[in-house]
Amino acid sequence: MDRNQMIGLGLIAALLITYAIVFKPPVTEEDLATPAPTEQAAVTPEQTTSQSEESNVLTDTIETDYTDKYGAFAAGAQGEATDLTIENEVAKFTFSSKGGIIKSVELKEFKTWDGRPLILIDEESTSQSLTLQTVKGNINIADLYFKASQTGTSLVKGDSLQFKYTMDLGSGNSIEQIYSIAGDSYVVGYEIKINGLNSTIIGEQMNFVWQHQMKRYEKNLSDSRIKSTIKWYSLAEDLDDLKASSSDIQQEQLTEPIKWLSFDQKFFNAGIISEKGFTGALVSTDVPAQDTSIVKNGEMRLAIPVADLYSGSKNQYYFGPNNYRILKKVTPGYKENIYLGYKMVSWVNKLIIIPLFQFLEKYISNYGVIIMIIVLIIKLALFPLTRKSYLSMAKMKALKPELDELKEKVGGDQQKMQQEQMKLYREMGVNPISGCIPMVLQMPILFAMFFFFPNSIELRGESFLWATDLSTYDVLFNLPFTIPFYGSHVSGFTLLMTVSTILYTWSNNQVSTVQGPMKSIGYFMPIIFMFVLNSYSSGLSFYYFVSNIITFGQQAIIRRFVDEDKIRATLHENKKKNANKGKSKFQQRLEDAMKASQEAQKQKRSKK
Structure with missing residues (x-):
């Protein structure tokens, strides 16, 4: 109760007391006189019997009504x-x-x-x-x-x-x-x-x-x-x-x-x-x-x-x-x-993530720390795939001078360029999609997390840093307006995830040969995810952010042990060995698929 309310109630109480004293009615002699006892008529036995009979009739009527309505269930009504x-x-x-x-x-x-x-x-x-x-x-x-x-x-x-x-x-x-x-x-x-x-x-x-x-x-x-x-x-x-x-x-x-x-x-x-x-x-x-x-x-x-x-x-x-x-x-x-997601990813949650999560929460009460430990365990388990993916990108980067020469030699003929690229890859012993395979194998875990965190009751109401509930979005600060598809708040963990993903993309592009629109898409995707995840589970955004940070560390370690000059020398050694070697079955199928695609494009253009 605030000060104004107390003053108001005090004034009302004072008015009521004053009114009761000033306007109290005078006491008369009639008020002081003792009231005479009221004579009551004597109740005869006949009247008592009559009242009892009327009560029984009323009870019987009610019982009959219940029986008519409920039948054998009348006693329960x-x-x-x-x-x-x-x-x-x-x-x-x-x-x-x-x-x-x-x-x-x-x-x-x-x-x-x-x-x-x-x-x-x-x-x-x-x-x-x-x-x-x-x-x-x-x-x-x-x-x-x-x-x-x-x-x-x-x-x-x-x-x-x-x-x-x-x-x-x-x-x-x-x-x-x-x-x-x-x-x-x-x-x-x-x-x-x-x-x-x-x-x-x-x-x-x-x-x-x-x-x-x-x-x-x-x-x-x-x-x-x-x-x-x-x-x-x-x-x-x-x-x-x-x-x-x-x-x-x-x-x-x-x-x-x-x-x-x-x-x-x-x-x-x-x-x-x-x-x-x-x-x-x-x-x-x-x-x-x-x-x-x-x-x-x-x-x-x-x-x-x-x-x-x-x-x-x-x-x-x-x-x-x-x-x-x-x-x-x-x-x-x-x-x-x-x-827990589609069948292709739900098994990851049921067999790996949930048992791991339940094991860790027996010993650790801070769920933000649990998330960090889970990221670390998963990243260590997937480190061989991460290393293989990075080495594949390093090999592609080592081939960049040869690819640049092919572009100058072939010019704008895209079909010819693709054929020459495949020939170069075959000679150097490089599989152009080997860097993608490790990433594809990691996708079920990434998607599993997308379903696990928003639906995990263990995170409900659990706070970490500025996030008051890891099962829903965190609010770093509110906006005075609403941005379509984004909202009226800024999620701190989503912002950190976005920045770290852009930095991760930039880092990968330093060793990647991807050019043109595909290179730009890598920078647009984190922005899109920032809009999508701003009102999503803060635990998920925090997981992705920590995952990016650990990946930076892993790549820094890999770079220390990767000699690009040695990789380039190995590729040229492969070229000498494969000079008279035939195509592998996989390379042959890949070239056949490319030729079929090129032929289909020719037929489509001829119809126009």
């Missing part, structure tokens, strides 16, 4: 909603006696981007219905009342708890919902079982509907929306999802049995898993027009055979983080809630 909270080491689960369902889940180890408790589901954002077709019509048991066998409690690692919600309908009829929770797990076991009611339930399936508003937990709203969707995994082990990048309404009817479905967001998901599989699933999502606190609305409509309910339909819920180590233990395929 009356009750009071009470909450039950089970807390373990990682989450706080709140259940409600109304419906016997999970009412809310709070993840204890995480906060939203603005520091609030991370509530994954609650009664404002989530609703469930479990509808049975009965002789009295459709009955949603989520509207009825259950009795819990457990009171609220806390669990620790090593503990486990099973409890049930029972709706006793009399005459041996009942519905049970059985939950099980471990002391350190995000998984909630769930079984629903029907006892009796054979003549009451006439439908063949229970319709389960789960509507969920996926809340905003991250700073970047647009990124959160394009990474929020509904995913599902079939019993045939096929993964699919609704198109996450679209802001239009997405809907799909699933014809095959489904093992699990999830409301999947960038770092968290809420899902349901079936032991036998769901049938007749219908899923849909849409983006709210104005509400920026909700990234997407989602809905799942599933069918559970009633026959399974009589024996007990066993399922599981998952409410937790998209942590690869945790998800792969939940159920087959559930780890695919984390998108």
Whole structure:
């Protein structure tokens, strides 16, 4: 409360006190007189009996109304909603006696981007219905009342708890919902079982509907929306999802049995898993027009055979983080809630990067340092390829005088120039694409990192230097305006990555024979990436920056041990040896491909 507010409240209090004193009404003799006792009419036994009969009639009328509406479920239609909270080491689960369902889940180890408790589901954002077709019509048991066998409690690692919600309908009829929770797990076991009611339930399936508003937990709203969707995994082990990048309404009817479905967001998901599989699933999502606190609305409509309910339909819920180590233990395929890239690169993340990352975080708490160590390990492992690539460029540089002579000799005839170049390469024993092969072999790792860092929950909320969260963009300073495709902020790590990449390109051009437009492209690409990565994960930009710095160091070491004069002498020695030697199969195929390309160009020009 500031000074002005305190003064204002003081003046108001003074006015009220003055008003009470000055304008207090005078005390009269009537006010001081003791009031005479009021005579009450005596209540006769006949009147008491009459009131009791009226109450019984009212109760019977209410019971009849419930029976007419709910039939055999009438006993469950009356009750009071009470909450039950089970807390373990990682989450706080709140259940409600109304419906016997999970009412809310709070993840204890995480906060939203603005520091609030991370509530994954609650009664404002989530609703469930479990509808049975009965002789009295459709009955949603989520509207009825259950009795819990457990009171609220806390669990620790090593503990486990099973409890049930029972709706006793009399005459041996009942519905049970059985939950099980471990002391350190995000998984909630769930079984629903029907006892009796054979003549009451006439439908063949229970319709389960789960509507969920996926809340905003991250700073970047647009990124959160394009990474929020509904995913599902079939019993045939096929993964699919609704198109996450679209802001239009997405809907799909699933014809095959489904093992699990999830409301999947960038770092968290809420899902349901079936032991036998769901049938007749219908899923849909849409983006709210104005509400920026909700990234997407989602809905799942599933069918559970009633026959399974009589024996007990066993399922599981998952409410937790998209942590690869945790998800792969939940159920087959559930780890695919984390998108780690296309198949050609995802294996790098799954088999190399994630295990390495998890090993290092056991001993190092600073994730910026972990990133630097990972870069160093990868660069050391790839050093032989880096050395081979540099030596190939050095050989090409050693051939530059001969290539310049060919240009003067051939002139502007490009076809003739290409033929003479191939002949020179063959004589000198140089493979013109050998320098590219090591770079191509490194591409899966570079692309794997592009998917790993933005989707790694380990980096979420972790700070390093000026970056407050390595999973999203860092802000060195904000701009007073917005640059199209760039934004209104400057990412410091992206800027460092851009400058270091330009310097790296310049350094390579000192030993490269690339000329013309291709040489200029090397300088434009870092600028393009600066625009792309400015709002991307700062951890990724930092990784690329450190990678460039280590590459500079590696090249400096290689240069110390590379004698360009010796390379040139070796090439001329190769020329003497290969003077009477035939073409290799690879060289022959390369020349044949070039001739075919030249012939195609001639035919194209002749048609014009």
